[in-house]
Amino acid sequence: MPPPVARRRRPAEPMGLPGLEFAAAVFTDPTVIGLIIVGTLVGVVVGALPGLSSSMAVALLLPFSLYLDPIPSIAFLAALYCAGTFGGSITAILINAPGAPPAAATAFDGYPMAQKGEAGRALGTATIASVTGGTISVLVLLFAAPLLARVAYSFGPPEYFALAVLGLSMLATISGEARLKNLIGGCLGLLIATIGIDLTTGVDRFTFGVPELLDGIHFIPVLIGLFAVTELLTQAQHLGRKTSVVTLAALKLPSLADIRGVFATILRSSGIGTFIGILPAEGSTVAAMIGYNEAKRWSKRPEDFGKGAIDGVAGPEAANNAATGGAMVPTLALGIPGSATAAVILGGLQVQGLRPGPFLFEEQPALLYGIFFAMLFANALFLVIGLIGAKVFSRLSLVPPALLWPSVLVLCFVGAYGLEQSMVDVWVMVAAGILGLALKRYGFAAAPIVMGLVLGGLVETSLAQSMIIFDQQWSGFLGRPIALVFFVLAIGGIAGAPALRALRAMRGR
Amino acid sequence: MFEATGREPMVRGRVSALKRLVETLGLLTCAAVLVGAVHAQERFPSGPIDIVTHASPGGGTDTTARTLLIGAREALGTDIAVIPRTGGGGIVAMSYVANRPRDGHTVLAITPTHLFAIARGQGPLTIDDLVPVARATDDPLVITVRSDSGIDDIEDLIALGRERPIKWGSTQVGSIDHVAGAVFAQVAGTELAVVPFAGGGEIVTNLMGGSIDAAALNLTEALQQIERGEFSALAVMAGERIEALPDTPTTVELGYDATFSTVRGYVVLRGTDEASIEILEQGLLAAMDHPSYLAYLDGAGLSRSAVAGREAWGEQLEQLYGDARQAMIDLGIIQP
Structure with missing residues (x-):
């Protein structure tokens, strides 16, 4: 029986001082700078539009990048990747339609903030959190990629299962006070996640003979339906009865005090995001969920979450952008993609005749540092774009609902259809919207459903894989220390507060 | 002759005069051969060409197809796009292609995974529906x-x-x-x-x-x-040793008859006009001789010898399907 934890055969080579000498190659070449700016702008737009994802954009642009040299071409794709993850937050906050799955958690509190007339504050916070998360993760990539990449090896199915359990442990308390309803919502999400071919048995479930469902339900149509279409239907009921109270204050950016207040959350989420990003099987969507959960768990006022808490925006945004740098760690250092978009960038490297992996660090330092500095530059750029844009974009919340929401509906349909040019996705979106309205009316929140949906596939698959690896013995988990730490955290999260209260009550007597 | 030059693909950028001459001569020859066949035929390609894949972005099949695009656009003189139809072991992609007109403008990327699905009787196509065009990689x-x-x-x-x-x-x-x-x-x-x-x-x-x-x-x-x-x-898992691993024995050498390789190639559906297939084949082969495609093969560690025209690819496709069926029978998944 092989030892369950990764054994390092040989120590990874220390990288020495990061190659500042290569930075000049990036920052003095106007073509590279121009490409990074274009990549960042395209990324923000593509990220913001529901149905267009950064992985799709990177894949579409891959053949064109062939006309360029390796450094500009990969710098371009990497900048697009960084900015695309950030872009998703804009539509999530303004119109409750997450532009990409990683931004789903941003909508939980970002949209309520916009409704309260704090769109600018939410967008500004999202920008600063994204840039901080992205920058920290790139710095980590710069200093420790070959060492950290090894973390990926110590994460097998049991560790993923424990991570997913930790995420789901917040299910009951993720939103509002209706714990039972949250649990029911979470189960509904898990149930939706079972649609499609089961990975471990190859049996298709709940597909009703529709071939498009074999691969499972796509996240984007469900998210658009559950958030934006539900909101539209809700708004439609109030139309004409409620006047808009949103004022020009909506354009105000976050204050320094705001940023100081969320700084701890940003740092925590950056760490979480970088770490989860490094894991090859998981990307920014799970990172954002866990980032949101932890922001709530550590908050002094968790009851504000879901009603427009500024930490609820900073938490997921820092985490999902940190996951982009994290995802590049195994991509470059091991040649194993850390996310769907990183997989396409990996393809881009291969198309250039390069073979990503341990050798790349020895043979192509100029290229690697070119990518690092391009990503840093892209982060700095969307700080500017984001803060200026926040003032501009937030005007959207001043548009009267009667004009805004019909336009949003058009965008929803285009987005759902555009994903794979499939009408099935459009019907899924419509169904999710109607379901969302019904659930909202009876006091169910969207957050637990989304969480069940995001973590459902992971929790089921990783458990099934773990049980095969452990010869169907549950005791196998006892031999996996990393998994045990996650289980303890999960139990602490559920039982910690009641236990403390009980302890205090006993002492008080 | 004038009609023939009208067939000439768009030449972009600074191509050397010699290269252009060679290309033109090649096309003229091509055109001369085809003149009889295309007589009453519409010009092909008459619009954009779709390459339908079953793989999500970043996978081998997806990257292979996308790397082809540059050269194929040059060679065929039309816009070409990769259309991902993921899911169900290629069944979604095959269902999509089955519903498209059989005019050569829809090309299906085929892997052994598709052949297993066909052998199991899943999806709308049978092996006889597939007409080989060109082979792309052998992994x-x-x-x-x-x-x-x-x-x-x-x-x-x-x-x-x-x-x-x-x-x-x-x-x-x-x-x-x-x-x-x-x-x-x-x-x-x-x-x-x-x-x-x-x-x-x-x-x-x-x-x-x-x-x-x-x-x-x-x-x-x-x-x-x-x-x-x-x-x-x-x-x-092959009959002969491979270049990249010269010291590694093959399963056949060791006495275990189990050979498997992810062979990727392109097909159209039966009913497609013969002349169009020929143009498509030449276009794809030219695209796979393009420096960008060769750089990709080298970078990924793939052998350049995998690129082949429809004759070799057709033979292998038949053999691969036979192997796939036999494997399914041996494993008791289908009845002989």
């Missing part, structure tokens, strides 16, 4: 273990498998590496416990981390780690 499967696993050769692995089931990493049920593992286990008389993962990258990390004992990895997925000394290649 053999390699039985791989961790170097410090104590398993030094295939006999060690088989001995382990007779003690307890080998924990065998594989992509989804019914995929080529799953079938490869099952067939190998059958001919070697050993037991497998198949652990399915979503993709090759996850298998590599889990093999490295020790959660699984062995896997049949594509050469492109395993080569880095093998060169690095982290993985040992026990056997190449």
